[in-house]
Amino acid sequence: MNKNQQQEHTGSYYAATANWSTAYPELRESLEADVCVVGAGFTGIAAALTLAERGFSVAVVEANRVSWGASGRNGGQLIHGFSSDQKIAARMGAGFEKTLWKLIWRGHEIIRERVQRYGIACDLKPGFIEVASKSSHMNFLEQQDAYFRKNQHQHEFRLLDREETRDAVGSDQFYGGFLTMGNGHLHPMNLCIGEARAAEGLGVRIFERSPVTHVEHGARPRVHTARGHVTADSVVLAGNAYHNLEPKHLSGLVFPAGSYIIATEALDEDLLKSVNPMDLAVCTSNEIVDYYRCSADGRMLYGGRCNYSGRDPASIEKSIRPRMLKVYPQLKDVQIEFEWGGKIGIVLNRVPIMGRIGDNVYYAQGYSGHGVNATHIMGEIVADAIGGTMEKFDVFSQFEHFRIPGGQWVGNQLIALGMLYYRLRDALS
Incomplete structure (x- = not known):
């Protein structure tokens, strides 16, 4: 991939x-901003728009295009929480259960408020179900149901048996499911670009095709491009997962894992109803998950095969x-x-990484597959x-994250070995 190709979007359904x-200018000047x-x-x-709403002057510098990375390529599933809510609960301590419950839904609130306020057309729909791929996985879904009941969740949720x-x-491939109508799905690239346009309307200056070469630290840090x-x-x-700035502080903490999606042609009405009668986002309960949903124009978007080795499959479709046909054999001729x-930014303990270098350079990364919701929480x-x-910043910044020595390649191979164990466990359990 040459430099010009890298700076444009991948050939995804979302980009199409x-x-x-977006055609924001390259940064070719010296300017000042609050942030x-x-x-x-x-x-x-998300951070830029929040800051602009609060009166800060903001400049955004992007190496490629707005939503070029995972924000414009993901499964479009809007799911509550982080990948490791229990660790965050332990750090917050007793008495903060309600605070954590409110926090893990905050990204949904931000997104819904912005979609309404700024008129962002991103196909936002309610409905998500986690399905049990093994009968033994129902125990976890029952725990989720109890957790929702304990916190008196305001939206519809229910535990489903196999027939339901x-x-x-x-599909009859699953042993049960946990349905949550407070979660949902959307077109992620349209959301991200819509938020960028809203930020621009509040005075945020956005620069694309402007890779940052380094950050010069000081009382007023300076962000340099070419x-x-x-x-x-x-x-x-x-x-x-796409940057390598500040390696002294950040290298070896977040590991890019490949995740892959196919999109079918638009399905006819009968076929569409047969594969997703309730128009839900779906995620399996395996350690190596599959995730899928139908798009607003009636396509099946099916993803999975998370890959930690750093090597992409020769053919994503193959x-x-x-995997899609195992669940929906009726799609064989589609x-x-x-x-x-x-790339998904994976953290070993599944807790997002947040911190500060010196007094004034902040970072937030590593959402381990829960990015649509968690990014908006961390941005705020x-x-x-x-x-x-x-x-809240202090809660996350005080986590100690294990750093794998030997660089990203070594780290990815070690994680790949670990995930091979989980893949075998999924197959044998």
Whole structure:
């Protein structure tokens, strides 16, 4: 892939159906702002928009295009929480259960508020179900049901038996499911670009095709690109799995794992109803999950095969299609019109990484598959910290994250071995 190809979007369904294209200028000047955000994915754009709403002047510098990385390639599933809520609960301590419950849904609130306030057309729909791939997985779903009941969740939720799950998702492959209508699904690229447009409307300056070369630290740090720089009071590093800035502080903490999706041609009405009668986002309960949903124009978007080795499959369609057909054999004659992949930022303990270098360079990354919701939460927490409210920032910044020595390649091979164990356990359990 040459440099120009890298700076444009991958050939995904989302890129082909984006409501808007972006053509923000390259940074070719020296400017000043209250805050400079590095990265125009969900974390960076969410933080920039929050800061702009609070009156800060903000510049966003992006190496490629707005939503170029995982924010524009993911499964579009809006799921509550983080990948390790229990560790966060332990850190917050007794008496903070309600605070944590409210926090893990905060990303949903932010997204819904912005979709309404700014008129962002992103196909936001309610409904998500986690399905049990093994009978033994029902115990976890029962625990989730009890957790929701304990916290008196305001949206519909219910535990489904095998027949009810078959009726909900159109497949008899699963032993049960946990349905939550407070979760949902959306077109992630349209959401991210829509938020960027909203931020621009509030005065945020956005620069694309402007890779950051380094950050010059100081009382007012300076973010350098090849042709310009931004001097700011605070900097936010929001590149997640796609950046390599500040290696002394951040290398060996987040590992990029490949995840891959196929999109079918538009299905006819009867076929569409047969594969997803309730129009839900679906995720399996395996350690190596499959995830899927139907798009607003009636396509099956099926993803999975998370790959920690750093090597992409020779054919995404050949890798993913058999998994889809195991669940929905009636799709055997349907054409695959799009295939794409991207990198998920994985953290070993599954707790997002948040911190600060010196007094004024903040970072947030590593969402381990829960990015749509978690990025918006962390973007707001970073904005809070820049504004002087440190309570939630301190909870996350005080986590100790294990750093694998030997660089990213060594780390990915070790994680790949670990995930091979989980894949075997999925197969044998």
